[in-house]
Amino acid sequence: MVVRRRQSIPDQTVRSSELTPEKEGELSLAAPKLGLVLSILAMFLVPFFYFLFVRYRMEIEIHLRLSILVCVAISLCGFVASALLIPVAARYLLRRNLFGHDLNKRGTPQGATKVPEALGIVTGIVFLGVAVSVQLAVSFLQYNLTADSDWLVEYNAALACICFMILLGFVDDVLDVPWSVKLVLPLFAALPLVMAYAGHTSIIIPKHLVPFVGQSVLDLGWIYKVYMIMLVVFCTNSINIHAGINGLEVGQTVVISVAILIFNLIQIGASTDPDYKKAHVFSIYIMLPLLTASLGLLAFNWYPSSIFVGDTYTYFAGMAMAVVGILGHFSETLLFFFLPQVLNFLYSCPQLFGIVPCPRHRLPRYHCSFIYLFFCHK
Numbered sequence: 281m282v283v284r285r286r287q288s289i290p291d292q293t294v295r296s297s298e299l300t301p302e303k304e305g306e307l308s309l310a311a312p313k314l315g316l317v318l319s320i321l322a323m324f325l326v327p328f329f330y331f332l333f334v335r336y337r338m339e340i341e342i343h344l345r346l347s348i349l350v351c352v353a354i355s356l357c358g359f360v361a362s363a364l365l366i367p368v369a370a371r372y373l374l375r376r377n378l379f380g381h382d383l384n385k386r387g388t389p390q391g392a393t394k395v396p397e398a399l400g401i402v403t404g405i406v407f408l409g410v411a412v413s414v415q416l417a418v419s420f421l422q423y424n425l426t427a428d429s430d431w432l433v434e435y436n437a438a439l440a441c442i443c444f445m446i447l448l449g450f451v452d453d454v455l456d457v458p459w460s461v462k463l464v465l466p467l468f469a470a471l472p473l474v475m476a477y478a479g480h481t482s483i484i485i486p487k488h489l490v491p492f493v494g495q496s497v498l499d500l501g502w503i504y505k506v507y508m509i510m511l512v513v514f515c516t517n518s519i520n521i522h523a524g525i526n527g528l529e530v531g532q533t534v535v536i537s538v539a540i541l542i543f544n545l546i547q548i549g550a551s552t553d554p555d556y557k558k559a560h561v562f563s564i565y566i567m568l569p570l571l572t573a574s575l576g577l578l579a580f581n582w583y584p585s586s587i588f589v590g591d592t593y594t595y596f597a598g599m600a601m602a603v604v605g606i607l608g609h610f611s612e613t614l615l616f617f618f619l620p621q622v623l624n625f626l627y628s629c630p631q632l633f634g635i636v637p638c639p640r641h642r643l644p645r646y647h648c649s650f651i652y653l654f655f656c657h658k
Contacts, residue, residue, distance in 0.1 A: 309367050309586040312579035321359070321575055324538050328545065336549025344548065344561055350421065351414050355568040358410035362403055362576025370396035370580075370587050378453065380588050382526070395585065398453035400593020403577045404446035407596070410569035411439055418565070431562055437476030438566060438603040442596055444469040445516065449595035459632075462520070462591075463513060466599065470512040473603055474505050480609070481505070508606050511614075515605075516598035518621035521628060523594065526585035530578040533597045536617050537571040540604065543613060556609075563608040570600045 332345060373379070374396045385391035415435060448465045451457070457465075481504035485493050500507070523529045544560040544567070551557055574597065580587045605614030615622065631638035 309370060309580065310584070312363060312586075313582045314363065314579050316582065317575045317579040320534065320578075321572075324541075324571070327542060331542065331545040331549065336545065339549040340545075344557065347418050347421065347561065348564055350417050351565055351568050354410055354413050354417060355572040358406050358569050359572035359576045361409070362406045362573045363579055365402050365406065366399055366577065366580050366587065369402045370399060373398055382585065385584075395588050397588040398450060398590035398592050399577065399580070399587040400589040400591070400596065401446065401450050401453075403573045403589075403593055404442075404449075404596045406576070407569050407573045407600070408439065408443060408446070410573065411442075411566065414565050414569065415439075431558060434476050434478070434607050435562065435565070437472045438600075438607060440472040441469050441512075441603055442599050444472070445599040446592060446596045449590070449592035452595070453590040453592055462517065465595070466513045466516045467509060469516075469599060470509050470602075473512070473606065474508060477505065477508065477606070479607070483612075508611075511606065511611055512599060512602045514621075514625070515602035515614075515618065516595045518618060518625060519598040520591060520594035522621050522624045526583035527578060527581050529589050529594050529597075530574050530581050532620070533574050533593075533601075534571060534578060536601060537567050537574065539617050540601065540614070541567050541571065543610070543617075544608070547610075559608045560610075563604040563610075566600055566604045570597065 332340065332348060374394060378397050379394040380397045381393070382391055382395060415432075419432070445466065448469060452462065452465070481501055482497050482499040483504075485496055485498055487496075490496050519529060519533060522532060541564060544563045547560045548557045551560075577587075577589060577593065581589055601614065605611040625632075630636040
């Protein structure tokens with residue numbers, strides 16, 4: 281949890297020598313947790329390559345396997361780029377007074393330290409660069425995203441939505457917009473996705489509900505596109521609201537991304553429908569760059585955090601997972617992966633809708649009377 285502090289140059293209470301760019305730009309980041317993050321990456325790659333080369337060796341075609349390997353190689357470059365660029369960007373952001381204080385460490389020396397904020401902009405830019413590189417490489421190799429492919433239109437629409445969300449998230453970090461505006465921002469960012477979507481608008485009814493509905497497949501029509509927009513709004517804000525602890529925003533994104541990638545490989549190997557396979561390969565093209573770029577950020581955001589990710593990261597990460605769930609046609613499964621965020625949203629509804637007073641920063645704390653009753657009262 282952070283509190284922004286922005287100082288103005290004319291402030292007479294601070295000496296001018298203390299506000300020079302050199303002083304403001306001084307920053308000594310703690311050593312990144314690269315060993316821990318690389319261990320997490322290795323734990324993911326082992327089952328990923330197992331499903332790709334062993335479990336579904338015969339089911340996954342050679343051209344799909346090669347395209348996935350190309351995506352893995354380029355995405356690993358994104359991890360390196362993210363880890364190298366974050367310290368550089370942190371100094372520039374601190375120089376522009378984009379910093380925060382860790383409220384969970386209030387009263388300690390760490391609580392008074394200026395922590396650079398909005399470092400999600402670096403991860404977002406690296407992600408876009410890697411995603412576009414994957415698109416160029418796969419198109420050059422004539423795998424899935426060829427010039428006449430329908431998936432190329434949807435892939436570009438997905439990148440446009442994510443790019444728009446990165447911009448709006450950075451605006452939020454700079455201007456600190458209110459919650460009412462935050463709920464509206466994803467609506468505009470989702471417009472390219474809604475306009476480019478050419479998939480089905482039907483849902484499969486669970487078997488135990490078929491007698492009540494009267495059919496196993498229900499076509500929602502335009503209501504499905506409303507559902508798409510609502511899903512985008514939920515995903516972008518759920519990553520943001522389920523935060524406040526060092527590494528929680530990035531950590532939950534890494535966990536969900538790994539779950540989505542493993543799910544994609546299982547579905548590719550278990551399906552015989554070429555279009556269905558391409559939908560999940562498309563998801564891999566988005567999720568792998570998101571995972572590796574996020575791991576580079578997690579190395580600095582792990583407790584005790586040296587940087588804060590800001591709303592830029594939470595918005596763009598949520599949008600990236602929303603677009604793959606929609607365009608990959610597994611939005612229902614995506615909500616299952618977001619189950620902790622769904623429960624947190626339901627628990628927070630009284631505060632979000634003004635039924636219960638909501639403080640600016642909702643921090644956990646001990647209730648003394650509860651501790652007394654639990655430990656002392658017999």
